[in-house]
Amino acid sequence: MSNVALLEVNSLSKVYPNGYEALADVSFNLQAGEFVCIIGRSGAGKSTLLRCINGLISTTTGIVRMQGRDITSLNDEQKLLLRRQIGFIFQEFNLVGRLTALQNVLTGRLGYMNNLSALLGYFNANHREKALECLGRVHMLQRATYRADNLSGGEKQRVAIARSLAQEPLLLLADEPVASLDPELSWSVMGDLRNAAKELGVSTLVNIHDIETAKHFADRIIGIAQGRILYDGLPGELSDGLLQEIYRSENPAARSRYDENSQNAELEA
């Protein structure tokens, strides 16, 4: 078992019902504990990929395996279990505004509860302890009793990260988790996400627009253009030429928080 990748995506393709091919022959592995960023221009297929992996949408062809098990053809009960094993972090946080930060994080424990407890919203001491521990990992303990709709954007995303961690997932998928935040905040939230994932050994895939952020935090970068992987390797080996291909017809410098006019000007397509 030790040599089996945590996630294996093999020749995955996705054709939407209108005939549009959003992913074509996508293959890559994710090892246990890896933190990988997926970059690509808008419409490249990044969200489609994450949604295929967690079963939110069906795949057209190809295989996705988690710990060696094909997860593209599960029955409903198996799908529910899979959802518990995969945490999903959205750009717009998806918190319940009228609940406190702690109550939002506790919803990450629902997959571990029987139907009656879940229905009654009865979270035992173990669940509460786990939720508080997760809030602590993202430095949000002092906001545990605040209503979610009173939190700032960065705080909301930290709570959403804590909620995903409370699931005790094997895999975390984050779709543009810092796109709504200003640059300073986005680095500190990405730092918290990476630290928590590394401390807990949770493999993580992050869709992200900003190249500098991706390079700074990723163990590995996957570059996607028009539904195909153009790069899968170390951040330091991602050349300007490849970036230009990945962001073809879009200036990659515009995706960076630095060098907007100068250093990367030659990359303009």
Ligand SMILES: Nc1ncnc2c1ncn2[C@@H]1O[C@H](COP(=O)(O)OP(=O)(O)OP(=O)(O)O)[C@@H](O)[C@H]1O
């Ligand atoms: N339900 C759908 N039906 C048809 N086409 C779709 C559907 N959902 C997405 N697409 C198309 O598939 C392509 C990939 O979309 P996707 O959202 O995966 O891209 P993305 O890289 O995540 O972009 P962004 O960063 O803007 O979210 C786009 O051209 C999009 O218009």
